[in-house]
Amino acid sequence: MTGTADTPRRSLPWWEAPSATRPVDAVLAVPGSKSLTNRYLVLGALAGGGSRLRAPLHSRDTELMLAAVRALGARVDEIPGPGGFGPDWQFTTPLPSGPAASATPARSVDCGLAGTVMRFVPPLAALTGGPVRFDGDEAARHRPMGAVLDGLRALGVTVDDDGRGALPFTVDGTGAVTGGRVVIDASASSQFVSALLLAAARFAAGLRLEHAGPPIPSLPHVQMTVQALRAVGVAVDDGTPDVWTVEPGAVRPFDVAIEPDLSNAGPFLAAALVTGGRVTITGWPERTTQGGDHWRRILPAFGATVTSGPGRLTVTGPARLRPVDLDLSAAGELAPTVAALAAVAPGRSRLHGIAHLRGHETDRLAALRTELTRAGAPTTETEDGLVVDGGRLHAADIHSYADHRMATFGAVLGLVTPGTRVADIATTAKTLPEFPDLWARMLTGGRSR
Numbered sequence: 375m376t377g378t379a380d381t382p383r384r385s386l387p388w389w390e391a392p393s394a395t396r397p398v399d400a401v402l403a404v405p406g407s408k409s410l411t412n413r414y415l416v417l418g419a420l421a422g423g424g425s426r427l428r429a430p431l432h433s434r435d436t437e438l439m440l441a442a443v444r445a446l447g448a449r450v451d452e453i454p455g456p457g458g459f460g461p462d463w464q465f466t467t468p469l470p471s472g473p474a475a476s477a478t479p480a481r482s483v484d485c486g487l488a489g490t491v492m493r494f495v496p497p498l499a500a501l502t503g504g505p506v507r508f509d510g511d512e513a514a515r516h517r518p519m520g521a522v523l524d525g526l527r528a529l530g531v532t533v534d535d536d537g538r539g540a541l542p543f544t545v546d547g548t549g550a551v552t553g554g555r556v557v558i559d560a561s562a563s564s565q566f567v568s569a570l571l572l573a574a575a576r577f578a579a580g581l582r583l584e585h586a587g588p589p590i591p592s593l594p595h596v597q598m599t600v601q602a603l604r605a606v607g608v609a610v611d612d613g614t615p616d617v618w619t620v621e622p623g624a625v626r627p628f629d630v631a632i633e634p635d636l637s638n639a640g641p642f643l644a645a646a647l648v649t650g651g652r653v654t655i656t657g658w659p660e661r662t663t664q665g666g667d668h669w670r671r672i673l674p675a676f677g678a679t680v681t682s683g684p685g686r687l688t689v690t691g692p693a694r695l696r697p698v699d700l701d702l703s704a705a706g707e708l709a710p711t712v713a714a715l716a717a718v719a720p721g722r723s724r725l726h727g728i729a730h731l732r733g734h735e736t737d738r739l740a741a742l743r744t745e746l747t748r749a750g751a752p753t754t755e756t757e758d759g760l761v762v763d764g765g766r767l768h769a770a771d772i773h774s775y776a777d778h779r780m781a782t783f784g785a786v787l788g789l790v791t792p793g794t795r796v797a798d799i800a801t802t803a804k805t806l807p808e809f810p811d812l813w814a815r816m817l818t819g820g821r822s823r
């Protein structure tokens with residue numbers, strides 16, 4: 375997979391983005407959270423047998439995580455689930471730990487373009503005996519991960535890479551990790567912290583993790599990690615900012631229902647705003663650590679009305695969107711959808727706190743600047759965000775850079791610009807393979823589940 379903001383891939387099929395002929399009015403269920411699914415796959419590999427994920431997300435990122443924990447020796451069965459989005463996953467055997475019985479051939483983990491796989495799995499690999507080679511898509515080799523590799527080295531783990539602090543690399547586990555104190559700079563990704571915390575209860579001395587550097591982005595995701603660990607009996611102290619202590623101990627088997635992915639709900643909610651319509655997402659949790667819950671604060675800034683009832687969230691669009699000035703540091707993964715809304719809102723919008731998006735699936739600040747400008751919303755990059763002059767969009771061919779959220783960003787623009795095409799809509803399979811179908815259902819006033 376290649377393509378940067380300035381040299382997008384050119385040979386991909388184009389998707390004719392449907393435009394909205396009337397305000398959308400739909401009630402939709404979205405599949406499970408990528409972030410929760412991949413955390414519980416890691417925790418299931420560390421817990422005793424029997425752990426079950428109900429209604430997990432089935433998508434490229436989660437199938438890659440499943441394949442990774444299986445490659446490391448965990449056994450996971452598929453069990454028919456009640457929902458409409460695929461089977462449950464049940465662990466029968468966790469990861470083997472301790473030294474390899476004899477010299478084992480290197481196992482390999484394909485990270486695809488999944489940040490959660492490339493960051494969360496190396497500490498697991500260190501707990502198993504023998505070498506594990508990690509690689510992924512070409513674009514994944516540009517995503518930062520030096521803090522995880524250096525953190526593991528500081529904890530006594532052997533890691534071989536080519537010195538760039540990125541894929542590909544090999545973790546040569548002895549079957550045990552000493553653990554102790556480690557200091558990292560997690561300003562490029564909250565996943566660096568989550569990665570080390572998730573496996574830490576199995577380190578002999580546990581972990582005292584300290585962050586030193588500019589602020590950590592996406593902090594709700596760290597809170598999600600802490601909460602998931604506590605739910606499976608792991609003692610975590612997060613009482614001091616930028617310091618986490620994890621006590622060594624067992625990870626308890628669990629039975630967990632995965633919440634819907636609230637970040638993936640975003641483009642559907644955005645459809646209500648740009649068409650002056652109404653969209654309800656079912657299964658919206660009352661309390662959650664998902665960054666996608668920030669839609670409740672973000673969408674009203676554009677003039678939308680957000681109401682929630684038991685297990686649902688309804689968004690009603692205004693007659694005309696207002697421009698915004700938003701700090702998205704807590705929920706950077708929402709930025710492409712927010713940028714699409716800013717492009718529709720007449721006037722100048724400013725998005726900040728998202729410098730780390732340069733290390734996401736693609737350099738998202740460059741990609742958004744390029745595509746917004748192409749579609750008639752002149753956009754400039756700042757040190758940590760974007761300035762978007764919205765309100766005068768026209769049809770365009772939107773490049774998606776192998777980035778699921780750039781593809782759904784294009785779909786939102788397409789609602790209000792007949793003739794818009796989006797490259798490689800299939801890239802949405804990273805976290806939402808059902809996207810084109812759900813989008814079509816939304817536009818025909820559909821209900822799902």
Ligand SMILES: O=C(O)C1=C[C@@H](OP(=O)(O)O)[C@@H](O)[C@H](O)C1
Nearest residue numbers: 409563564565591592595706707
């Ligand atoms: O831990 C997680 O599940 C995630 C953390 C965030 O990463 P960053 O901190 O790199 O933004 C988020 O953007 C990503 O989509 C998922």
Ligand SMILES: C=C(OP(=O)(O)O)C(=O)O
Nearest residue numbers: 487488489490707734735
């Ligand atoms: C940044 C994202 O993904 P990843 O988990 O690959 O970092 C994302 O989904 O927006």
